[in-house]
Amino acid sequence: MDEEKKVGTYECVAEPFHVDFTGRLTMGVLGNHLLNCAGFHASERGFGIATLNEDNYTWVLSRLAVEMDEMPRQYERFRVQTWVENVYRLFTDRNFAILAEDGRPLGYARSVWAMINMQTRKPADLLDLHGGCIVDYVCKDKPCPIGKPSRIRVQAAEPVESLRARYSDIDINGHVNSIRYVEHILDLFPLERYRETPIRRFEVAYVAESYYGDELSLYVDDCGGNAYAVEMRKNGKETACRAKVEFGGCCK
Amino acid sequence: MDEEKKVGTYECVAEPFHVDFTGRLTMGVLGNHLLNCAGFHASERGFGIATLNEDNYTWVLSRLAVEMDEMPRQYERFRVQTWVENVYRLFTDRNFAILAEDGRPLGYARSVWAMINMQTRKPADLLDLHGGCIVDYVCKDKPCPIGKPSRIRVQAAEPVESLRARYSDIDINGHVNSIRYVEHILDLFPLERYRETPIRRFEVAYVAESYYGDELSLYVDDCGGNAYAVEMRKNGKETACRAKVEFGGCCK
Numbered sequence: 001m002d003e004e005k006k007v008g009t010y011e012c013v014a015e016p017f018h019v020d021f022t023g024r025l026t027m028g029v030l031g032n033h034l035l036n037c038a039g040f041h042a043s044e045r046g047f048g049i050a051t052l053n054e055d056n057y058t059w060v061l062s063r064l065a066v067e068m069d070e071m072p073r074q075y076e077r078f079r080v081q082t083w084v085e086n087v088y089r090l091f092t093d094r095n096f097a098i099l100a101e102d103g104r105p106l107g108y109a110r111s112v113w114a115m116i117n118m119q120t121r122k123p124a125d126l127l128d129l130h131g132g133c134i135v136d137y138v139c140k141d142k143p144c145p146i147g148k149p150s151r152i153r154v155q156a157a158e159p160v161e162s163l164r165a166r167y168s169d170i171d172i173n174g175h176v177n178s179i180r181y182v183e184h185i186l187d188l189f190p191l192e193r194y195r196e197t198p199i200r201r202f203e204v205a206y207v208a209e210s211y212y213g214d215e216l217s218l219y220v221d222d223c224g225g226n227a228y229a230v231e232m233r234k235n236g237k238e239t240a241c242r243a244k245v246e247f248g249g250c251c252k
Numbered sequence: 253m254d255e256e257k258k259v260g261t262y263e264c265v266a267e268p269f270h271v272d273f274t275g276r277l278t279m280g281v282l283g284n285h286l287l288n289c290a291g292f293h294a295s296e297r298g299f300g301i302a303t304l305n306e307d308n309y310t311w312v313l314s315r316l317a318v319e320m321d322e323m324p325r326q327y328e329r330f331r332v333q334t335w336v337e338n339v340y341r342l343f344t345d346r347n348f349a350i351l352a353e354d355g356r357p358l359g360y361a362r363s364v365w366a367m368i369n370m371q372t373r374k375p376a377d378l379l380d381l382h383g384g385c386i387v388d389y390v391c392k393d394k395p396c397p398i399g400k401p402s403r404i405r406v407q408a409a410e411p412v413e414s415l416r417a418r419y420s421d422i423d424i425n426g427h428v429n430s431i432r433y434v435e436h437i438l439d440l441f442p443l444e445r446y447r448e449t450p451i452r453r454f455e456v457a458y459v460a461e462s463y464y465g466d467e468l469s470l471y472v473d474d475c476g477g478n479a480y481a482v483e484m485r486k487n488g489k490e491t492a493c494r495a496k497v498e499f500g501g502c503c504k
Contacts, residue, residue, distance in 0.1 A: 016291065016301075017284050017431045021422040021464070028420065032269050039268065049268075050327075074424055075302070166439040167446060168280065170273040172326055179269045187418040191464050194419060212273070212443050 006139035007083045008041035014072040021191060024071035027202045028183040031064060034096050034109055035178065037080040041094075045137055046130065056118045057129075061111060061178050062091065063149040065203040068098070068107030077101045083139040090114055090123045092134070095144040108146045149203055152242040154231035159217035161188060165210055175209040176216075176240070185230050185243045188218055197226065197248035204243040210234040258391035259335045260293035266324040273443060276323035279454045280435040283316060286348050286361055287430065289332040293346075297389055298382065308370045309381075313363060313430050314343065315401040317455040320350065320359030329353045335391040342366055342375050344386070347396040360398045401455055404494040406483035411469035413440060417462055427461040428468070428492070437482050437495050440470055449478065449500035456495040462486040 010033075018029040042048045042059070052058055072078045079099040086093040096109035115124040126134055163184060171177035182204060210216060214234045221229040226247040232240045262285075270281040294300045294311070304310055324330045331351040338345040348361035367376040378386055415436060423429035434456060462468060466486045473481040478499040484492045 015284070015288055017287065017423065017429055019424055020419065021424060021426055023424045026420065032267070035269065036267055167272065167441060167443060168278065168435050168439050170443065171269065172271055172273060172275045174273055177269055183420050187420050189419060191419060191422065 003139055003141050006137055007081050007142060008037065008044065010037045010040060010080045010082075012072075012078050012080055014074055014076045014078070016074055019074040020194065022194065022198065023074045024198065025073075026183075027066065027071075027186060027199055028179050030066060030068075030071070030098070031182050032179045033080055034064070034066070034082070034111070035061065037082045037096070038094055038111065038113075041082045047134065052115070053118070057115050057124055058118050060114050060116050061206055062114055063112040063203070063205045064109065064178075065111075065146065065149040065201065066096075066107065066109040067146040067201040068199070070106045071198060072098075072100075072106065078106060081142075083142055084134075084137045085110075085139065085144065087126050087134050087138055089125050089127055092126055095142070097142075097144070108144050110144060110146060110148060112149060146201070149205065150244065152203065152205060152229050152231075152244050154219050154221050154229045154242065156219040156221050156231075158219070159233075160220050161218040163216050163218075165212055165214045165216060167212075170212050174211060176211070176214070178204075178206060181206070181232060181241050182243075184216065184218070184232070185245065188220060188230065189228075189245070193247060199245060200248045201246040202243070204241055206241050207239045208234070210240045214240075216240060255391055255393050258389055259333050259394060260289065260296065262289045262292060262332045262334075264324075264330050264332055266326055266328045266330070268326055271326040272446065274446065274450065275326045276450065277325075278435075279318065279323075279438060279451055280431050282318060282320075282323070282350070283434050284431045285332055286316070286318070286334070286363070287313065289334045289348070290346055290363065290365075293334045299386065304367070305370070309367050309376055310370050312366050312368050313458055314366055315364040315455070315457045316361065316430075317363075317398065317401040317453065318348075318359065318361040319398040319453040320451070322352075322358045323450060324350075324352075324358065330358060331355075333394075335394055336386075336389045337362075337391065337396065339378050339386050339390055341377050341379055344378055347394070349394075349396070360396050362396060362398065362400060364401060398453070401457065402496065404455065404457060404481050404483075404496050406471050406473050406481045406494060408471040408473050408483075410471070411485075412472050413470040415468050415470075417464055417466045417468060419464075422464050426463060428463070428466070430456075430458060433458070433484060433493050434495075436468065436470070436484070437497065440472060440482065441480075441497070445499060451497060452500045453498040454495070456493055458493050459491045460486070462492045466492075468492060
């Protein structure tokens with residue numbers, strides 16, 4: 001397949017209620033756009049959620065890492081490109097480029113996905129699906145010049161914050177949705193932190209689903225260099241997700 | 253002007269992270285779409301925020317009432333029509349129709365807006381602006397078969413909930429954004445409430461701006477008939493907004 005055809009390109013715009021107090025798109029909304037574009041791209045190739053659901057399979061986002069030189073401003077049009085970098089037996093790597101209207105790269109993102117059987121919740125073999133044709137979509141030539149999702153560890157013994165999962169947190173599957181985790185993590189930081197320097201890199205690793213009414217506690221390590229590692233635990237024990245937020249800095 | 257040209261029509265889609273656990277668009281996201289469409293429509297006619305800002309004026313949403321027979325489902329395409337019903341000296345009434353892809357009405361909305369001078373925060377005379385040409389856009393012929401925003405009163409003496417305005421709440425003007433108020437109000441109700449019957453009508457009246465760090469307390473009256481009146485007060489005193497939420501019922 002032509003390498004060009006392996007890349008999906010989608011138009012977006014930074015809506016007024018989707019920008020923060022600095023007038024720039026929030027990381028949560030950007031994440032939403034990326035996941036939508038991943039959905040469009042997969043659907044157009046026969047691997048969309050709707051098709052998979054018919055066979056009782058679904059995609060599960062495992063990791064997302066976004067690195068931005070610049071966030072789109074209010075009303076700014078931008079483009080999201082997405083492509084599949086690798087397919088393994090249990091995971092696939094999907095990359096993104098976020099481009100300004102003039103084609104200038106604003107940033108990049110990497111994501112890791114698994115496919116599960118919705119009944120057994122067990123992972124599916126991606127190379128076994130549709131006769132292994134998913135590998136035809138792998139695009140090796142397009143660069144994604146940002147680091148891979150890293151291993152995040154949090155030492156903090158006490159939560160800085162606790163909240164309960166509510167109506168607005170819950171998606172069609174009855175789980176707290178991936179974007180709301182990001183928003184709750186962004187809300188840990190005071191406005192001053194965002195005013196000094198915007199987020200340069202945001203990483204999140206989804207570990208376990210949480211549900212309506214779950215108590216979500218947030219543990220934070222200051223990694224130095226304007227970077228923070230965050231762990232969200234549900235009901236005082238199990239890890240729901242981990243994240244790393246770098247405000248122009250570098251987290252060790 | 254041709255009556256047809258006075259109505260703006262905009263295409264929308266119910267994105268996966270914008271639907272709730274029932275798979276239907278949330279009222280907050282619908283509100284966001286309506287306000288975006290209001291913005292497009294005003295801009296196309298020379299009354300957009302960007303143009304107004306140059307002269308130090310801006311639109312302020314005063315009231316919004318939405319009544320839905322049916323909310324769009326996940327991935328469903330729908331259309332928002334909007335038009336100006338009335339222009340008075342200090343307020344203008346803007347209506348909306350929400351249509352399914354086949355043109356069937358899913359619901360309607362009414363909104364009331366004022367224009368203020370951004371420096372003095374005083375209201376502007378709408379009939380004075382651009383030589384009064386705003387009245388040329390008034391469309392009297394298109395029906396909006398739902399009740400006008402009503403007067404909301406809340407008696408409750410104790411708040412049921414309190415929260416602090418955070419990063420994700422704050423818009424480019426430094427205020428808690430209109431949609432986040434809606435979301436915080438929706439989050440007052442348990443999932444069961446939404447499962448029994450979806451929201452039929454949602455009304456909100458914006459009274460005073462709130463800011464980062466403000467403590468927002470929510471007071472709720474059960475009006476009977478599956479309807480609730482809500483008042484949000486900031487820092488224990490001033491009213492920020494009032495709302496009425498009707499789950500298929502009717503609030504007296």
